[in-house]
Amino acid sequence: MVAAAVVAMPRQAAAEIDYSRFWPQTLSGFALPASNALGKAAPALASGIEAACTGGSGEPFASAFTEAVEAVARLSMLRVGALADENRLERIAFIPDGRGVVRRQVTRLIADRDETALDATRLRGKSVALQGLTALEWVAFDKDGKVLLADSGEEGAYRCAYAAALAARLGETAKEISGAFAAPSGQTALLLTPAPENGLAKTHKEAAGFVFNALMTSLELIRDQMLAPLVGEGAPASRVARVPFSRSHNGTAYLSGAIGGLSQAFSAAGFAQASGDGEWIVNTLDFERDNALKALAAVPADLEAALSDKEASGRLAYVLTVLTGLRTTLGGELAAYLDFRGGFNALDGD
Amino acid sequence: MLWTAIDRRSLLVGGGAALAALALGPDGARAGGAELSEDPLFAAARREADGSHSIVVTGLDGIDRQVIPLPGRGHDVAVCPVSGRCLAFARRPGTFAVSFDVSGARPPVVFEAVPGRHFYGHGAFSPDGRLAFATENDYVANRGVIGVYDLSGDRPQRVGEFWSGGIGPHDILPLPDGRSLVVANGGIETHPNKGREKLNIETMQPNVTVIDRESGTVRGVADLPAHLHKLSLRHMAVGGAGKVWIGGQYEGSLEETPPLMASLDTADGRFLLHDVPDDLRGRLANYVGSVTMSRDGEVVAASCPRAGRILYFSAKTGAFLSSQQRADACGLAALDQGGFLISDGQGSLSESGDRTGAPMLLASGAGISWDNHMVAIDPA
Numbered sequence: 001m002v003a004a005a006v007v008a009m010p011r012q013a014a015a016e017i018d019y020s021r022f023w024p025q026t027l028s029g030f031a032l033p034a035s036n037a038l039g040k041a042a043p044a045l046a047s048g049i050e051a052a053c054t055g056g057s058g059e060p061f062a063s064a065f066t067e068a069v070e071a072v073a074r075l076s077m078l079r080v081g082a083l084a085d086e087n088r089l090e091r092i093a094f095i096p097d098g099r100g101v102v103r104r105q106v107t108r109l110i111a112d113r114d115e116t117a118l119d120a121t122r123l124r125g126k127s128v129a130l131q132g133l134t135a136l137e138w139v140a141f142d143k144d145g146k147v148l149l150a151d152s153g154e155e156g157a158y159r160c161a162y163a164a165a166l167a168a169r170l171g172e173t174a175k176e177i178s179g180a181f182a183a184p185s186g187q188t189a190l191l192l193t194p195a196p197e198n199g200l201a202k203t204h205k206e207a208a209g210f211v212f213n214a215l216m217t218s219l220e221l222i223r224d225q226m227l228a229p230l231v232g233e234g235a236p237a238s239r240v241a242r243v244p245f246s247r248s249h250n251g252t253a254y255l256s257g258a259i260g261g262l263s264q265a266f267s268a269a270g271f272a273q274a275s276g277d278g279e280w281i282v283n284t285l286d287f288e289r290d291n292a293l294k295a296l297a298a299v300p301a302d303l304e305a306a307l308s309d310k311e312a313s314g315r316l317a318y319v320l321t322v323l324t325g326l327r328t329t330l331g332g333e334l335a336a337y338l339d340f341r342g343g344f345n346a347l348d349g350d
Numbered sequence: 351m352l353w354t355a356i357d358r359r360s361l362l363v364g365g366g367a368a369l370a371a372l373a374l375g376p377d378g379a380r381a382g383g384a385e386l387s388e389d390p391l392f393a394a395a396r397r398e399a400d401g402s403h404s405i406v407v408t409g410l411d412g413i414d415r416q417v418i419p420l421p422g423r424g425h426d427v428a429v430c431p432v433s434g435r436c437l438a439f440a441r442r443p444g445t446f447a448v449s450f451d452v453s454g455a456r457p458p459v460v461f462e463a464v465p466g467r468h469f470y471g472h473g474a475f476s477p478d479g480r481l482a483f484a485t486e487n488d489y490v491a492n493r494g495v496i497g498v499y500d501l502s503g504d505r506p507q508r509v510g511e512f513w514s515g516g517i518g519p520h521d522i523l524p525l526p527d528g529r530s531l532v533v534a535n536g537g538i539e540t541h542p543n544k545g546r547e548k549l550n551i552e553t554m555q556p557n558v559t560v561i562d563r564e565s566g567t568v569r570g571v572a573d574l575p576a577h578l579h580k581l582s583l584r585h586m587a588v589g590g591a592g593k594v595w596i597g598g599q600y601e602g603s604l605e606e607t608p609p610l611m612a613s614l615d616t617a618d619g620r621f622l623l624h625d626v627p628d629d630l631r632g633r634l635a636n637y638v639g640s641v642t643m644s645r646d647g648e649v650v651a652a653s654c655p656r657a658g659r660i661l662y663f664s665a666k667t668g669a670f671l672s673s674q675q676r677a678d679a680c681g682l683a684a685l686d687q688g689g690f691l692i693s694d695g696q697g698s699l700s701e702s703g704d705r706t707g708a709p710m711l712l713a714s715g716a717g718i719s720w721d722n723h724m725v726a727i728d729p730a
Contacts, residue, residue, distance in 0.1 A: 127413075343696060344397065346655045
C-alpha cells in the first residue's frame with residue numbers, strides 16, 4: 001500500500017512512538033466532528049427540497065447540496081470504523097461508480113414509481129446505490145447542473161418525494177455513523193482493542209497502520225482516479241465524469257471537501273506529530289492543503305467548461321502536482337518515520 | 351520424466367534444443383474464448399470489516415452477490431468448467447475447504463483435509479467436473495501431494511492422492527489436453543506446528559511438474575538452474591496451446607534481482623525465464639502474487655503486491671509490455687478480451703484499461719481486504 005522504506009528510519013524512533021493514540025485521536029478529532037457535520041447538513045437539504053417542490057426557488061437546495069457534497073467528501077476520506085460497517089460509506093455516497101450503477105438504478109426506480117423508496121426507514125433496506133447523496137444528485141439535477149425539482153406532473157411529484165426521503169435517509173445515516181463512532185462497536189471497537197485474537201489488528205501499530213493505509217487509499221483515489229484523468233487526454237465530458245458530483249457542478253466542491261478532509265484526518269490522528277523526525281510534515285501538509293484549496297476555489301464550478309479554459313486547467317494540473325507531492329511525503333517519508341510497511345497482501349501474501 | 355528444464359534469462363535468447371515433446375491434446379484452456387456475460391461475476395477470498403474471513407461472489411459494481419463465511423483465511427477459488435460449482439481452499443496451512451454454487455441455490459459445504467495433510471490454497475477440476483484435485487502437504491513425510499476428491503455426492507469425498515512432484519505444491523491447473531495437470535511446487539518445506547515458517551530455504555528446489563491426472567504419474571518436470579534454487583515457483587496461468595506461465599517469489603537477498611516470471615511450453619518442454627526492463631528490475635520486491643491470462647490469450651498479467659505494481663507480458667513472444675501501479679494489488683481476473691479486473695488489499699476493484707497509467711477504479715469497499723486471488727466465473 002504505502003511506498004514505505006524510502007527513508008531510512010531510526011529504529012529507536014519507531015520504538016518510542018505511542019501507536020495507541022492515533023485511532024482514538026482520529027475518532028475524537030475527525031470522525032465524530034465530520035459525521036456530526038454531515039448530520040447537520042441534512043436539514044438544509046430537506047428544507048431546500050421542500051422549497052423547490054412547492055414552487056419556490058431551487059437556489060437554497062442547490063446551495064445546501066454543495067454543503068452536503070463537501071461534508072460527504074470530508075467524512076468519506078476516513079473509510080474505516082463505523083463507515084466500514086454495514087456499507088455505511090456507500091450509503092452516504094456510492095463512489096466510485098465506474099459502471100453507472102446509480103444512474104441505472106435511480107432511472108429504473110423513477111420509471112417504476114416505487115413507493116417503498118419514499119420512506120426513509122424503508123429506503124435503508126434498498127440497494128445502497130439508491131440511498132446516498134449520489135442518488136439525490138441524479139434525482140434532483142439535470143445534465144446541465146440545473147435543479148430539476150418541481151412539483152409538476154406525476155414524475156415531478158415522485159422525484160420530490162424520493163428526494164425528501166433521500167435527505168432524511170442521509171441525516172439518519174449520519175446519525176447512525178456518529179452514534180457508532182461515539183459508542184464504539186464493530187470495526188471502530190476492533191481498532192481500539194488490538195489483541196492476538198483480533199482478526200484486524202493484533203497490535204496498536206497494526207491498527208494505526210490500517211487507518212493510515214485507508215487514508216492513503218483515499219489520497220490515491222482522488223489523485224489517480226479523479227484528478228489525473230481530469231487533466232489528462234480524452235473527451236472533456238468523460239474526463240469530468242470521473243469526478244463525483246460534477247453533473248451538478250459540484251466537482252470542485254467534492255475535491256475541496258476531500259482534500260480538506262484528508263488533511264483534517266491526518267492532523268487529528270497526529271501521525272506527523274508522533275515522530276520528532278516527521279514534525280516538518282505537519283507544516284508541509286497544511287501549506288500544500290491551503291495551496292490546493294486556493295487553486296480549486298478559483299476553478300469554475302462547471303468542470304467541463306473549466307477544461308476549455310487554459311488558466312483553470314492549469315490550476316487543476318497544479319492541484320494534481322500538489323497531491324503527487326503529498327503522496328510521496330505521506331506514503332513515503334511519513335510512513336517510513338512511523339514504520340508502516342504496507343497493506344494486507346503486501347505484508348503477508350502467499 | 352520426459353523432459354527437464356533449460357534456463358534462459360529472457361525469452362528466445364540462446365538455442366537450447368527442445369526436448370522430447372509431451373503429447374498434449376487440442377487447445378481449449380479453461381477460460382479461453384468464453385464470451386463475457388452481461389453481468390460478469392467474480393469470486394475471491396476476503397477479510398471483512400470485522401476481521402472475519404469469507405469467500406465472496408461479487409460483480410463489477412462491487413456489490414456482493416454471495417458471502418460465505420469461512421473459519422479462517424481463504425486463498426484461491428477453483429471454478430468447475432461444466433457446472434459453475436466452486437471450491438475454495440484455506441490458505442496454507444489451513445485444513446478447510448468449501449464447495450459452493452455461484453447461484454447460492456445449494457448451501458455451501460465445508461469439508462476438512464484428512465489427518466496428516468493440510469491445503470496449500472489451490473485446486474483444479476477435471477474436465478467433466480466430477481473430480482477435484484487439491485495441492486496438499488504430507489508434512490510427516492515432507493512431500494507434496496495432490497488430493498483427489500469425488501464431487502458426485504452431497505459432500506466431496508477424498509478418494510486418493512498422488513505425489514505432486516516436489517515439496518510445497520502451490521498452484522495447480524488443468525492442461526488443455528484434458529488429461530494432464532500442471533503443478534507449481536514452490537519448494538519450501540513447512541510444518542503446521544511451525545506455522546508459516548520456511549524450513550529449508552538453503553536447500554529448496556522448486557519445480558513445475560506435469561502429471562497425468564488419471565494415473566498420477568509424472569509426465570515431466572521443469573527445474574530451475576541451481577543458482578536460482580531459491581526462486582519459489584508459485585502461481586500460474588495456462589494458455590490455450592498448453593503454455594504455462596509461472597510467477598516466482600525469490601527467497602534470496604533483495605539485492606539480487608532474478609527474473610520473476612517463467613514460461614513452460616508443455617508441448618516441447620522449453621522452460622524460459624522472462625525479465626523486466628532495467629528500470630523495473632529491483633523494484634518488484636522479488637515477489638509475484640498472482641498470474642492470469644487474458645481471455646483472448648494474448649496477454650499475461652502478474653501482480654507484485656509488495657511493490658504495488660502489475661506487470662503485463664505478451665503471451666506470444668514473452669516480451670514485457672507495460673506495467674501499472676496499484677497499491678497492494680494482488681488479485682487478477684480475466685475481464686473483457688484483453689483486460690483484467692484487479693483487486694487489492696484496500697478493498698478496491700479496478701479495471702486494467704489500456705494497461706498503462708492508473709487502473710480505473712470500479713468499486714472501493716471500506717474496511718475490507720481482497721485476498722491474493724480473484725477468479726472470473728464464466729456462465730456455465
